[in-house]
Amino acid sequence: MTTGEEEREGFAAFMLRMRARNVASKELFAAMEATPRSGFVPAEWKGRAWSNRTVPIECGETLESCDLHGSVLNALDLQPGLRVLEIGTGSGYTSAVMARMAGRVLTLDRYRTLCEQAHQRHEAFNLSNVIVRQADGSEGASDGPFDRIVSWAAFEEPPRRFVDCLASGGIMVAPVGPGDDVQMMSRFTKIGSRFEREDLEPVRLQPLTKGVAQAL
Secondary structure: OOHHHHHHHHHHHHHHHHHHOOOOOHHHHHHHHOOOHHHHOOHHHHHHOOOOOOEEOHHHOEEOOHHHHHHHHHHHOOOOOOEEEEEOOOOOHHHHHHHHHOOEEEEEEOOHHHHHHHHHHHHHOOOOOEEEEEOOHHHOOOOOOEEEEEEOOEEOOOOHHHHHHEEEEEEEEEEEOOOOOOEEEEEEEEEOOEEEEEEEEEEOOOEOOOOOOOOO
16 A cells, blocks of 8 residues: 555544544644645654554654544634644644644744754645744743644643733643643633633643753
């Protein structure tokens, strides 16, 4: 089976799983289909790109499962023109998908290697509305306010300090819980100066780390 055939079969199976979870956004499916996941993982893991499992990438990090990506991106309710902040660039896959659905995406990662690779992949897809920056994402970014924020690293407590980073009515999706145990992926909607929280699903992601990596 060729890579293209594996990609199509994997995506079809992913869509069926998403519809079973009542996720049926045509815009989301179109953006994910236009962004082949196999191009964002090391060669030896391409066959697992569309599986409901994490995939190892460089710097000891992982690409989260496509099912979690689909669920989180659906919860963000992305729209054309929105400004998005992503904490945890990883392979660059989710920022590439979001760039197809929103107006401008700023994605931060503590690893220079991951930032450089993600930038190269975005350029290959001619995505000019996504900016990759090596930075400490634990306090957000001064470029805001943002309409949407997504974090792929877990907060010990609800991320209240991010209220000021969000525009009125904005949405943040992030895992909350202990770094060495199960967390809850949650959706926070800004109402006035506070967050309204909706829990989505249990996850187990790495804890948010301050600072940037010096060696990688």
